[in-house]
């Protein structure tokens with residue numbers, strides 16, 4: 729009978745005994761560690777202005793719910809009225825149970841349609857962030873996403889990659905793509921996350937974390 733990962737090497741008991749008293753690295757987990765699927769881009773915004781804009785947007789809009797909070801920053805041109813469920817979520821794939829079988833969930837969303845910055849937030853710093861990013865790439869749905877304490881997303885893959893701009897975070901807030909896990913500091917930097925790979929976001933800290941997350945329709949596969 730085979731099982732997932734049964735070709736991965738095992739640690740010999742001699743090496744296990746030798747390594748038992750070896751010191752373990754503890755500091756680098758509180759910093760950004762890149763991988764091919766998680767990269768810091770050479771664009772940086774003003775973290776003070778991002779936090780100020782967040783306070784203003786929260787005052788005007790509020791998050792969509794208490795656990796998985798989203799505030800849309802882009803929309804289909806001329807959109808009015810409430811957001812549909814698929815406006816806020818959309819197609820993803822996951823292997824959800826012990827069958828290890830990949831299945832699709834929810835309906836596809838054409839990210840390229842979300843080309844307009846939400847007009848009543850156009851006076852905030854987030855509009856400047858959107859227009860700066862748009863000089864270099866097409867931006868689809870751009871949302872402010874809040875993740876409460878002790879919360880994780882599903883383990884899934886998306887049709888497109890994403891950008892993340894952390895605004896409020898803590899060292900227990902981690903992003904995982906495939907086999908790589910890293911903290912994304914809230915330092916104004918823009919982080920590319922290749923969410924076409926399997927990924928999740930975890931907040932293992934005591935306070936909520938808040939990121940701008942933007943889908944990149946040009947990376948659709």
Ligand SMILES: [Fe+2]
Pocket residue numbers: 884885886923927
């Ligand atoms: Fe995702």
